[in-house]
Amino acid sequence: MTIVPNTLIGQGLERTEDLRFLTGTGTFVDDYEPAGTLHAAVLRSSVAHGRIIELNKDAALKIPGVHAVLAASDIGTDIPTIPLRLAPLSGFEKYLQPVIAHGKVRYVGEPVAIVLADSRALAEDALEVLDLTIQPLEAVPDWTAAERDAAILFEQNGTNVATRYKANIGDVDAQFRAADYTRKEKFRTHRHTALPMETRGVVAEWDAAAGHLKVSGATKVNFFNRRALAKMLDLPESAIDLLELDVGGGFGVRGEFYPEDFLIPFAARKVGRPVKWIEDRREHLLAINHSREIDCELEIACRRDGTMMALRGKIHGDMGAYIRTNGGVVPAKAAQFLHGPYRLPAIEVEVAAYMTTKTPVGTYRAPGRFEANFFRERLMDMAARDLGVDPVTFRRKNLITEAELPYSIGQLVPYETETQYDSGDYVGAFERCLAEFGYEEKEALAGKHMEGRYHGVAAVPFVESGGAGPRENARMTLGPDGMVTIGMGSSALGQGLETVFAQIAGDALSLPFERFRILHGSTTLVEEGFGTYHSRAVVMGGSAILETAKKLRQAIREAAAIQFGCGAETVTVADGRATASDGRSLSFGAVAAEADSVIMVEATFSNAKRTYSYGAHAAHVAVDDRTGHVEVLDYLAVEDVGRAINPAIVHGQALGALVQGLGGVFLDHLIYDEDAQLLNASLADYLVPTATDFPNVRGVTLELRPSPSNPLGAKGAGEGGIVAVAATIANAIANALSSLGVEPKVLPLTPPVLWRLIQEARQG
Amino acid sequence: MATRTTRFTVNGKQVQVDVEPRTSLADALRRNLKLTGTHIGCEHGACGTCTIIVDGAAIRSCLMLAAQADGTQITTVEGLPRGRGEALGPLAASFRKHHALQCGFCTAGILTTAHALLSEEPDADADRIREVLSGNLCRCTGYVSIIDAVLDARPAYQTQKAAE
Numbered sequence: 054m055t056i057v058p059n060t061l062i063g064q065g066l067e068r069t070e071d072l073r074f075l076t077g078t079g080t081f082v083d084d085y086e087p088a089g090t091l092h093a094a095v096l097r098s099s100v101a102h103g104r105i106i107e108l109n110k111d112a113a114l115k116i117p118g119v120h121a122v123l124a125a126s127d128i129g130t131d132i133p134t135i136p137l138r139l140a141p142l143s144g145f146e147k148y149l150q151p152v153i154a155h156g157k158v159r160y161v162g163e164p165v166a167i168v169l170a171d172s173r174a175l176a177e178d179a180l181e182v183l184d185l186t187i188q189p190l191e192a193v194p195d196w197t198a199a200e201r202d203a204a205i206l207f208e209q210n211g212t213n214v215a216t217r218y219k220a221n222i223g224d225v226d227a228q229f230r231a232a233d234y235t236r237k238e239k240f241r242t243h244r245h246t247a248l249p250m251e252t253r254g255v256v257a258e259w260d261a262a263a264g265h266l267k268v269s270g271a272t273k274v275n276f277f278n279r280r281a282l283a284k285m286l287d288l289p290e291s292a293i294d295l296l297e298l299d300v301g302g303g304f305g306v307r308g309e310f311y312p313e314d315f316l317i318p319f320a321a322r323k324v325g326r327p328v329k330w331i332e333d334r335r336e337h338l339l340a341i342n343h344s345r346e347i348d349c350e351l352e353i354a355c356r357r358d359g360t361m362m363a364l365r366g367k368i369h370g371d372m373g374a375y376i377r378t379n380g381g382v383v384p385a386k387a388a389q390f391l392h393g394p395y396r397l398p399a400i401e402v403e404v405a406a407y408m409t410t411k412t413p414v415g416t417y418r419a420p421g422r423f424e425a426n427f428f429r430e431r432l433m434d435m436a437a438r439d440l441g442v443d444p445v446t447f448r449r450k451n452l453i454t455e456a457e458l459p460y461s462i463g464q465l466v467p468y469e470t471e472t473q474y475d476s477g478d479y480v481g482a483f484e485r486c487l488a489e490f491g492y493e494e495k496e497a498l499a500g501k502h503m504e505g506r507y508h509g510v511a512a513v514p515f516v517e518s519g520g521a522g523p524r525e526n527a528r529m530t531l532g533p534d535g536m537v538t539i540g541m542g543s544s545a546l547g548q549g550l551e552t553v554f555a556q557i558a559g560d561a562l563s564l565p566f567e568r569f570r571i572l573h574g575s576t577t578l579v580e581e582g583f584g585t586y587h588s589r590a591v592v593m594g595g596s597a598i599l600e601t602a603k604k605l606r607q608a609i610r611e612a613a614a615i616q617f618g619c620g621a622e623t624v625t626v627a628d629g630r631a632t633a634s635d636g637r638s639l640s641f642g643a644v645a646a647e648a649d650s651v652i653m654v655e656a657t658f659s660n661a662k663r664t665y666s667y668g669a670h671a672a673h674v675a676v677d678d679r680t681g682h683v684e685v686l687d688y689l690a691v692e693d694v695g696r697a698i699n700p701a702i703v704h705g706q707a708l709g710a711l712v713q714g715l716g717g718v719f720l721d722h723l724i725y726d727e728d729a730q731l732l733n734a735s736l737a738d739y740l741v742p743t744a745t746d747f748p749n750v751r752g753v754t755l756e757l758r759p760s761p762s763n764p765l766g767a768k769g770a771g772e773g774g775i776v777a778v779a780a781t782i783a784n785a786i787a788n789a790l791s792s793l794g795v796e797p798k799v800l801p802l803t804p805p806v807l808w809r810l811i812q813e814a815r816q817g
Numbered sequence: 818m819a820t821r822t823t824r825f826t827v828n829g830k831q832v833q834v835d836v837e838p839r840t841s842l843a844d845a846l847r848r849n850l851k852l853t854g855t856h857i858g859c860e861h862g863a864c865g866t867c868t869i870i871v872d873g874a875a876i877r878s879c880l881m882l883a884a885q886a887d888g889t890q891i892t893t894v895e896g897l898p899r900g901r902g903e904a905l906g907p908l909a910a911s912f913r914k915h916h917a918l919q920c921g922f923c924t925a926g927i928l929t930t931a932h933a934l935l936s937e938e939p940d941a942d943a944d945r946i947r948e949v950l951s952g953n954l955c956r957c958t959g960y961v962s963i964i965d966a967v968l969d970a971r972p973a974y975q976t977q978k979a980a981e
Contacts, residue, residue, distance in 0.1 A: 067913050074921025075909035077854015077894035081922065084853035174839065250858050250866060250922040250956050301856070301922025302956050334859040547920025547957055705916045705962055712959030736863035736954070744950040744960040748943075 061556040061566055062765075065701030068552040069571075070299075070545075079299040082254035082270030083331045090256070091120055093317055093330035094176035096166040096183050097339060098158035101192040101410040101729035102204065105156060108166060109184035118171040119179045121324055125155035125165075128319065133285040135310050138277055139416075140380030140468055144216040148207060148408055150375035152285065152315040158187060159206050159374035160412050161730055162339030164312045169320055169328060192410045192729040196348060196371045199407035206374060206408045213408040215376060220388065222463035223399025228363035232354035234440060238432055241799040242424040242779065244346035244371070245721035247417045247713075248741055249546075251301020252332035253341065255313055257321035264292055268318055271295035272544045272574055273308020274584035279576050281310050282318060293318075297574030303546030304713070305416040305586070306342045309378045313340075338734040342379070342415025343723055346371040347387050349428040359442035361451045363399040364391055364429065370406045373413035381406055381468075383414055386421025389465040391429050394479045394516040394667055395451040400465065410729040416586070418710060419772040422517055423717065423779055427800065430513045430780035434787060435796060444784070445487065448514060452479045474516060474665045475768075476758040477693060483514045486669035486691040489753055495673050495687070500791045506675040506684070509789025513670050515777040519588030519769015520664040520760070526579040527597040528655040529558075529605045535629065535642030537562065537569050537605070542582020543594030544574035548771065549702045550590055556698050557595045557765065561602035564629055564641075579655060588769025591698055592664055596763045600656035612648040613639055664760040664768035668692035670711075670777040672785040678793075681808030683786060685715060685747050690777075693755040695768035700754055707752035707774035714778025715750075716742040722801050790814070825886045827852065828896025836883045843867045845883035846893060854894040854925050858954070865953030868926035869893045875933035894925035897932055907973035908932055908966075917966035919957030927953045931967045939974035941967075 073079045110122040125132055134149035154165045165185060170176035191204035198204075199213035206213055229235060256269040266288065271278060275295040283290040300307065313330055321328040332340065351366035370384030381404075388402040437447040453460050459473040487493070490512065498508040528540040539558055543550060555569040572578050574585075583593065606626050613631035614621040616639065623634045632638040645652050673687040690711050697703040720740040724732045733739045752774065759766025783797045786807070793814040797807070820835040827850065834849040841860075846852045846869070855878060858866030862880040869878045870892040899906035905913060908928060918924045927950060934941055934949045941949070946967045947960070955963065 065916075068916065070921065071913045071918060072904060074918055074924050075894075075905055075912055075928070077852070077925050079854075079921055081853075081856065083847075083857070174837070248956055250864065250920065250954060251856070252858075300920065302920040304956070334861070334864075547922075549919065701916045705919060705958055708959040708961050709919065709957045710959075713956065735861060736859045737861060741954060741956065742959075743952070743954065744947045744964065747959070748947060748961075748964075750959060750961060 061559040062698050063700065065699055066552060066556060066566065068549045069555065070549060070551050081251055081299045081301055082256060085256055085269050085298060086329060087258055087327040090327040090329050091169040091171065091324065092173040092176050093320060093328050094168050094173060094180050095164050095313065095336065096168065096180050096185065097336065098154060098161055098163045098165055098187065100158055100187045100189050101161050102190040103158050103187040104190065105154060105158060105165065106186040106188050112182040112184065113168060113179035116175060116179050118175040119168060121169045122179065122183065123167050123320055123323065125153045128153060133315060135377060136281050137376065137380045138274065138378040140382040140385055142216040142218065142381040142385065142406065142468060145376040145380055147210050148215045148376040150312065150377055150413060152312045160410055162412055164316065167316050167320060169324060194725055194727050194729040195409060196369045196407040199409050206410065215372060215406045215408055216381065217405040218467050219401065219403045220465045220467065221401035222465065223363065225363045225365050225399040225401040228399045229354045232362050233357040234355045234436065235352060236432065236436055236439060237350065237352035238435065238798060240349045240351065240428045240431060242345045242347050242427055243800045244343050244723040245717055246341060246343050246723060247304035247306040249302030249304055249307050252334060252337040253307060253311065254331040255317040256327060256329045257318040258327045259322040259325065261325055266293045266318055266322065267296065268293065269296045269298055272297050272300045272546055273303055273586060275544065275574055275576050276582045276584065278310045278314060282315060285315050286318065295576045297544055300546040304418045305420060307546060308544065309342060309415055311340065334736055335734050338739060339412060339731060342377060343373060343412045344383060344414055344417035344420060345424060345717065346414065347384060347424045351428050351432050353432050353436050355436055355440065357440065359437060359440050359447045359450050361395055361397055364397060365401040366391065368402060368404045370404065371409050371414065372406045373409060373411045375413045377413045377415050379415040382416050383420050385466045387424040390422045390425035392462045392465065393426065393429055394453055394514050396453050396457065402465065411725055418713060419517065419776045422776045423714065426513065426515055426777050427779035427783060431783055431798060434784045445512060448483065449480065452483060452514060454480060472663060475662065476761055477665065477667045478757050479514060479667055481757065482667060482691055482693050482755060483669045485755065486671050486689060487512055489691065490671040490689045492671060499788050505679065506677050507789040508675050509785040510673050511671065511781050511784035511788055513777045513781045513784060515669065516665050516667040517769065517773045517776050518663045518665055519772065520592030521587035521589045522659065522661040524657050524659040525583050525593035525597040526581055526655060526657050527594065527601040528579050528653065529601050531605065531609065531641055531645040531652040533642055533646035535568060535640055537564065539569060539571050539598065540578030541571065541573040541594055542579045542584065543590040544585040546585060548590065548706065549699065553591060553698045553702060554595065554598055557598045558602060561599050562605065563627060588772050591767050592763055592769060593658060593660065595698065595765050595767060596658035597656060599764050600658050601654055604654035604656050608652050608654050609641060609644055612652055613644045616644065616647050660762055662762040664695065664762060666692055666694050666768040666770065666773050668773055670781040672781045674782065674785040674789055676786055676789045676807065678811050681804035681806065681811065683719065683802065683807065685749055687749050689751045689753065690774050691753045691755060692773040693757045694770040695758060695760040696756050696766040697754050697770065698767065703754050703770045704752055706771040707754060708750055710772060710774025711750050711752065711778060712742050712747050714775035715747045718779050718782045718800060718802055720801065821884060823884050823887045825889045825891055827891045828893060834883060838884055840883045841879050842881040842883045842886050843878035846878060852893050852895055856922055856925055858923065865930065866923050866926040868929045868953065870929050870933050873933065875930045894928055897928060908970045911966040911970035915962045915966035915969065917958060917962040923953060923955045927955065927963060935971060935974040939971055939978045943968060
């Protein structure tokens with residue numbers, strides 16, 4: 054494919070959107086409030102598993118200013134369920150979440166009723182006096198309890214195992230039989246969540262006369278969500294607009310279809326007034342998708358020299374109480390990405406998804422990848438140590454070389470076709486990381502005990518998919534002022550898409566950056582959009598802009614030809630002007646002003662192939678063996694994203710992802726007790742990185758190998774910074790504590806956890 | 818519930834709001850005065866998103882009742898100083914230059930915290946800035962660019978301090 058030339062692409066331009074964010078003039082969902090709005094609060098189950106016996110609304114309805122209390126019985130006899138959007142593994146259709154609890158509750162935080170009142174405070178007053186009686190049933194707090202089927206979440210299904218499948222490439226048994234060395238270990242990544250700074254919110258307005266519903270606060274996958282909502286409300290899709298305002302972070306969790314995305318529009322239609330719901334932080338921690346809770350049994354087979362021959366393992370995914378929109382992405386990707394950037398003749402993996410009485414699970418930045426890399430790289434380090442092979446040499450030996458690309462990793466996921474790593478220099482990126490990090494120098498400190506702390510280093514390569522298909526759309530409208538307004542099917546959740554898309558469009562149309570107005574996400578902008586997930590906005594949306602720009606040039610040429618009275622093929626379009634062969638020339642704005650109709654074009658970019666970005670992480674840590682505290686002295690993430698449209702934005706996202714990952718290793722942890730009660734549903738107790746925790750982080754963005762599957766050459770960016778963090782940190786800690794033989798296998802690595810591992814190792 | 822009238826100065830303007838005793842200052846600013854630049858992230862003083870400046874000190878507007886603000890001088894993100902005709906003040910411009918924000922939701926609280934700090938300590942070093950900003954959560958940036966932006970904004974505050 055030809056690569057478009059760049060003048061704007063590749064520049065770390067200042068962001069358009071920052072002007073409003075820095076002056077407090079952005080519009081986030083809670084900043085929008087139509088006249089006459091009622092405020093909603095959600096009554097949530099305080100019991101993990103139980104039967105709803107009664108809900109008495111009388112006292113709540115007596116509070117002046119409380120307008121309605123809506124529960125399942127007010128919605129009807131047929132309660133809609135939230136559809137699967139991704140990863141529809143067989144059996145999942147029997148575990149979907151109803152939009153409101155009816156009959157049973159299955160997790161703490163499940164919506165049971167909503168209150169509508171004149172203010173949020175009054176609605177919360179009403180929650181206090183709603184009298185809900187639940188007969189408790191036995192909780193199912195983890196996957197092992199789920200597997201025993203002692204208490205069953207969905208009695209009609211007869212089991213808590215929602216799905217189980219095996220996938221493989223190559224002859225695993227033969228490889229294991231032929232191996233010089235095998236080792237089997239158990240690993241675990243722990244439940245945590247993305248925690249965007251803005252909680253969710255929905256404002257719904259029903260126009261009864263027009264039969265039209267407007268929903269603000271939508272994001273991520275608005276066209277899918279509109280389809281789902283239309284079906285639930287029995288409205289045509291054309292009767293619903295989902296509008297995207299400013300969004301305070303997504304990271305996978307925000308913008309999926311949640312119960313409130315039905316309940317609030319339903320309530321607005323029912324009472325005939327605008328209804329607003331803004332999630333509070335406690336609700337957020339109880340209600341938004343959780344992620345990462347995977348147990349893994351993994352076995353490796355190697356030759357004596359460290360050549361990897363096969364992996365086989367089991368992935369146990371705790372799905373929580375319902376299968377939500379993301380289906381089996383988390384466990385299925387944890388299985389698929391066990392392959393990593395390595396030459397592996399055979400893999401076999403068994404995946405099982407279990408229903409537990411906890412908040413349902415969905416995707417969080419690099420879903421399954423963060424987990425899989427931790428499992429595999431930990432086991433690889435143990436194997437290297439057993440075989441007496443240096444861990445860096447071990448990885449060099451097994452990395453896929455450029456000559457082997459494209460490299461098929463088969464069909465390790467049942468709902469996908471075979472896929473292959475596209476382009477790259479995995480070895481080169483790994484070497485670059487080692488050099489940039491100063492690995493050789495730092496390695497001299499490995500295992501040394503200095504000033505009360507053990508030092509350790511590790512370096513870990515990774516590969517990461519992005520750019521999901523099937524297609525994306527863009528629409529361009531040329532205004533009489535010469536401005537090009539671009540409507541995008543992609544959603545913006547804080548990544549700077551208004552800037553990046555204007556850079557791409559500017560190069561495609563040879564116009565200055567300032568000539569574009571980028572609108573995104575809302576269902577009113579294009580015929581069909583696919584949204585933002587799987588690092589796809591630039592790959593798919595950006596490529597759609599190129600397609601649309603071609604059409605816009607042609608439309609300008611044709612409109613100008615009419616005005617010039619000549620053939621369109623004789624008109625040249627360059628530098629913001631259309632010029633006839635005789636030298637007559639009109640600015641784009643003038644062409645639009647004089648055209649018979651609005652100059653508007655829409656085009657699609659279609660692509661089923663994924664992009665595979667890749668790179669390596671390296672870390673230097675110091676572990677205080679008296680406290681278990683770890684200081685990250687240096688951390689470097691190197692990633693080849695094919696082409697960085699705005700390197701400053703890519704760099705910022707890489708560092709942000711990296712620090713989120715460090716939080717996922719050391720801090721973030723949703724802690725449940727044996728009754729499946731969430732113990733830390735507040736930001737005082739749920740810890741995330743602060744400015745003092747991880748000051749020593751660095752990132753290097755490479756553009757070594759453009760993606761062959763899209764005209765920008767871009768690969769997914771924004772997730773690679775988090776992919777290998779658990780793997781790298783845990784290996785660096787193991788390296789530091791190698792004299793004690795400490796091998797971290799379970800996240801998070803909090804001071805008490807590490808302190809205990811150190812004590813156990815010392816006591817033998 | 819009965820309301821009472823509270824008067825204070827916001828961004829140089831005398832205002833009065835009629836609020837219930839339980840109304841937080843954050844809600845009064847956002848809902849009564851429509852100053853929606855101040856965002857609310859947790860409502861229990863943990864995230865720092867709603868930070869504003871009251872009588873020179875950076876405080877969390879979710880932890881202060883509106884009634885307690887009677888007679889105070891308040892600065893919110895909308896009122897941070899900028900030169901005549903300038904789109905952004907020196908601190909905000911530095912944030913833009915360093916890409917010290919992504920989603921922009923925590924930004925108001927970080928700007929107000931940093932402004933209060935540099936107004937008092939225009940020579941604050943990176944460690945001091947990190948320490949002071951450790952009460953403001955940001956999920957997008959990893960903080961590196963934020964610290965760089967605040968460091969780079971110091972000369973404007975140093976000049977101002979020298980002029981005082």
